[in-house]
Amino acid sequence: MSRILFVLYAEKTHLFIQVPLARAFAAAGHEVRVASQPELVPEITRAGLTAVPVGRDHGMGRLLALRPEFRSRFGGSDLPPFDVADVPGELLSLGYLRAGYADVVPWWFRLVNEPLVDELVGLCRWWEPDLVVWEPGTFAGAVAARACGAAHGRLTWGVDFFGRVREQFVRLAAAESAAGGSSGGSGGVPGGDPLGEWLGELAGRYGVGFDEELTTGQFTADLLPAPFRFETSIDYVPVRYGTYNGVSVVPRWLWEAPVRPRVGFTLGLSAVERLAGYSVSVVEILKALAGLDVEVVAALSGAEGVRAELEGSGVGADRVRVEEFVPLAALAPTCAVMVHHGGFGTIGTTSLHAVPQLALAEQLDAIWLARGVTSYGAGTDLRVAEATGERVAHEVRRMLTETSYAEGARRLRADMLAMPAPAEAVPHLLHLAERHRRPPTANPYRAPNTRRKATT
Structure with missing residues (x-):
C-alpha cells in the first residue's frame, strides 16, 4: 500500500x-x-x-x-x-x-x-x-x-x-x-x-x-x-478525464426524453464565484435559442432572476428551463448540442458523451480548449465579443442540421475512451x-520509528 x-x-x-x-x-x-x-x-x-x-x-x-x-x-x-x-x-x-x-x-x-x-x-x-x-x-x-x-x-x-x-x-x-x-x-x-x-x-x-x-x-x-x-x-x-460534478441530485424531469432536440447551456462556476459575472448576455442568447425548434436547459447561477426576465419577455418554460444547478454528467447525454464557456470540466464531460459543442470562450485556457474541440470537427468556438443571440442561434442550428459535427464529436469521444x-x-x-523518489532533506518532524517506505 x-x-x-x-x-x-x-x-x-x-x-x-x-x-x-x-x-x-x-x-x-x-x-x-x-x-x-x-x-x-x-x-x-x-x-x-x-x-x-x-x-x-x-x-x-x-x-x-x-x-x-x-x-x-x-x-x-x-x-x-x-x-x-x-x-x-x-x-x-x-x-x-x-x-x-x-x-x-x-x-x-x-x-x-x-x-x-x-x-x-x-x-x-x-x-x-x-x-x-x-x-x-x-x-x-x-x-x-x-x-x-x-x-x-x-x-x-x-x-x-x-x-x-x-x-x-x-x-x-x-x-x-x-x-x-x-x-x-x-x-x-x-x-x-x-x-x-x-x-x-x-x-x-x-x-x-x-x-x-x-x-x-x-x-x-x-x-x-x-x-x-x-x-x-x-x-x-x-x-x-473522469467526471465529478460535486454533490448532485438528478431531477425527475431529466428522466424523460425531450420532445424536441435539447440544447444545454452552462457558463460554469468561476464566472460568478471568482470573477465579475457572465461576459455574455445570457437572456439575449436564451431568447434567441428559444426561437429554434428546440428545448433549452440552462444551468445558471442566479436562475430565479433569469427565469423572471425570460417570462417577462414572453419566453415560456416549455422552451427554456432555467435551473440553478443540473449535474452535467446527467444533462449532457440528453442533449443534441451543448453551449458553454469552454471550461475544462464542461468540455471533458460533454466530449465523453459525443455531444457537439459551441464554446463561448474568454479565458485564455478556455480559448485553446475550444480550439481543440473545433480541430476535431466536434463543434465550433466563438469569442465572447461575437456571441450575440443571433450568432449563437445560427451556430446551434448548423450543429443540429449538419452531420459532420456529430461525426467529429464521436471521433473526439473515441480518442478520449482510448486513454x-x-x-x-x-x-x-x-x-x-x-x-x-529521492532522499529527504533534513527532517525535524521525523519520529524515531518512521515507517518503511511502502512498495508499489
Missing part, C-alpha cells in the same frame, strides 16, 4: 478535476489524502476523500473582488506571460516572458502558495507520502515532495500553458546566455528569472535546491487527448513514483 497526497490551493473546480484519480488510488487500496487550505475542506470531505487542512486561506477571492485589473486579467485572454503560449517559439520575446512572470508571480503564485507551504512541508515530512500529485499552480506541492523525498507530478486542469511557457522561457534564457548576456538571476539565468528566483527562495527554506522539476514536476498526468497539447518535451502521462481510465493509470503512476 502506498501513500498518495493530492495538493492544491483552495479552488473548487481544480478539486473536481482531481477527485476521479484520487478515488481510483483509494479504490486500488492505497491511502489517499487531499491537502489544501481550510476553505476547501468541506468540498474535499463531501467528495468522500480524507482532507488535511494546511496553512491559512489564500486571498485570491478578495483580491479579484477589490482589484478589477487583476479580475480582468485572470478572467480574460490577456494574462502575460501565458497569453503567448500558442505563439511559435521563434516569434517569442524573452523580455516579454520575463516581464509577464515578474507580474504574475506576486499576485497569483505567491498569494496562493505562501499561506500553505510551511504546514504542507511539515505534513509531508511527518506522513511521508510516496507520491505527491499537485495542480499546476500549487508549486508548494513540488517543494514539499522534494523536502520529504516523495515523487511528484502535476495533474492538468486545462491545456498546459504553464509547461509550454516555462520551456520557452528556459530556451530563450539559455540562448541569451550563450550569446553573452549578463549573468544573474536564479540558476544563472541572465537578467533574472522571477519564477525561478521565487521558487528557489521558497524551496531553500526547507533545504531544497531549485531546478526545473519544481516548475513542471517529474511527470504530468494529462487528461485530454494529444491533439489538445502544446508542443513541449514534458513527460505527459495520458489519463482519461487509460484513472483506475488503469494507477499502476503506471505508482511505477513512476518508485522511479522518482
